[in-house]
Amino acid sequence: MTMADTTQFLSRREKIIANLAVILLAVMTLLPFLWFVIMSFKPVDQIFAGVSGLFFTPTLENYAGLVNERFVRSIWNSIVTSTVSTGLALVIGVPGAYALSRAGLKRDRTMSLLILASRMAPPVAFAIPYFLVYRTLGLLDTQLGLIIVYLTFNLALVVWLMRNFFDATPRELEEAAWIDGASLWGTFVRIVLPMSIPAVLTTGMLCFLYSWNDFFFALTLTRNSAMTAPVEVVNFMNYEGWEWGKIAAGGTLIMAPVLVFSLLMRKYLVAGMTAGAVKG
């Protein structure tokens, strides 16, 4: 069944207004990014050159300035903490969400809501307890420390999103697998998980974004060795002056993998976000 084109409900004038509104919103949203990316390719003296700064010879000098031990290490820290925390959150959270969805526990909705509640509180509420505990345990300024923080927040997201996904998938497939001779775990691994790939990828993407973009916890819980890229970029604003070129280049580099990743997984992201919405 194909859905009727919703634009057929609009008059010609309304269509023009709607399109103009979309273009305006897109420009408003994307202009800062564009400005930021262009800035990263400008020579330092032309960054705030006003109208004359619109015409410049692109240069990679800002990017070249980033190739130093500190920034490379911060990117590596970001990659490690984001990837490991996302991976662990999926490995622990997806089976947990499946169990919550299928176990038929009393008050299981309340339990899911409580798990999500950890994400409802402002991060600052957790920062001081984490800081004090980490100082005692020697986890301050370590990759492990950041991974644990990101894991606690991402786990809640994984359980909540995946539980709703599993609730919407038909149980008959699992029952068919049981009758075919699969165990509970075998059914999960061979039937449920392969069907859930789009949803798992979407959830993983959101977790990765959360960890990758985090600034607050990385700022409070790291100093030097475990500092991540978003915090390192801010260090280019120092008492010697604000290095706008490096800030723009660093910001663009932080943004790039997320953008590339999202574009590559677009197909799965759309499928994951609409999965279970309608009967297939």
Next chain:
Amino acid sequence: MSGVQIESLRKSFGAVDIIRGVDIDVNEGEFVTLVGPSGCGKSTLLRMIAGLESISGGLIRIGGRVVNDLAPLHRDIAMVFQSYALYPHMTVEKNMGFSLKLQGLPKDRIAEAVGRAATVLGLENHMQRYPRQLSGGQRQRVAMGRAIVRNPQVFLFDEPLSNLDAKLRVQMRAEIKELHQRLNTTTIYVTHDQIEAMTMADKIVVLRDGMVEQIGAPLDLYDNPANLFVAGFLGSPAMNFLPATVTAAGVRAHDGTILAPLGAGLREGQSVIFGIRPEHVTLGSEGISARVGVVEPTGAETMVVLHVGDAPVTVTLHERASIRPGAEVRLTAAPGKGHIFDAATGRRL
């Protein structure tokens, strides 16, 4: 021995009793259908046999072995679901061979068994396709293929044809019946469609509100229904019911027409329901007066819906009829074809 015995089976969800003491004996190789209206518990009963629902009381034996506490995989059954339940990420071949793979059979033996089932079901040219690339009928065949490759003791079917269009349903009905005749595996088949039940089964179990109303061969149930419910449920169009009273002259309709002679078990003054199948009513110049409501020509037959007082009566005519709605006609019941039920209990007298 691979029959199924169900004894005093009960199932409750909280305070609600879904299955209330069911006894059914399915012999080896028999094709039994469970029929009944929506909510009668037939699917729950099948799922209990499969091990997908827990049992609140009673016993289920498959092949002489009590299976109450066995997981589905240990019951040696195969089930075909209403929604087909094909694994969407596996090809037809992988879907059909999944159970054998779990059993740890070598690849060549799996391929041989799957190939054999595919030939039986005419699926040879679709083996590398995914379920989404198949039509409804083909999916249904794959679901059946998945069941037969395992060569189980018992096949369970849960309304497998409900999602198919009318023409395909008739075709698949014949295919399932043929398959049963070829494999001779004990089969329990749930349907709400009494035509499916009548045409396919060796034995029909009619259920209502979690209890068995009657068990028997299809034509036995059709000819000798135990009560008003079974009489009304089996047969399409359904049996006609006319309220009547027992008098010394016989069973008398409200307009005074004698519908049947006084028989054994009837006492004068008793309120009864006179039941007669549509094919056993004729239109003529004598009998009960009725007004024509609707005329439905189907080609081979003509269905005429009449009104006798407030009671609707359907007549099946095997010839083309030129009656018009609103016309006054008279009805006669074929002698010896009527059924008399107690008006209070619904039991056949």
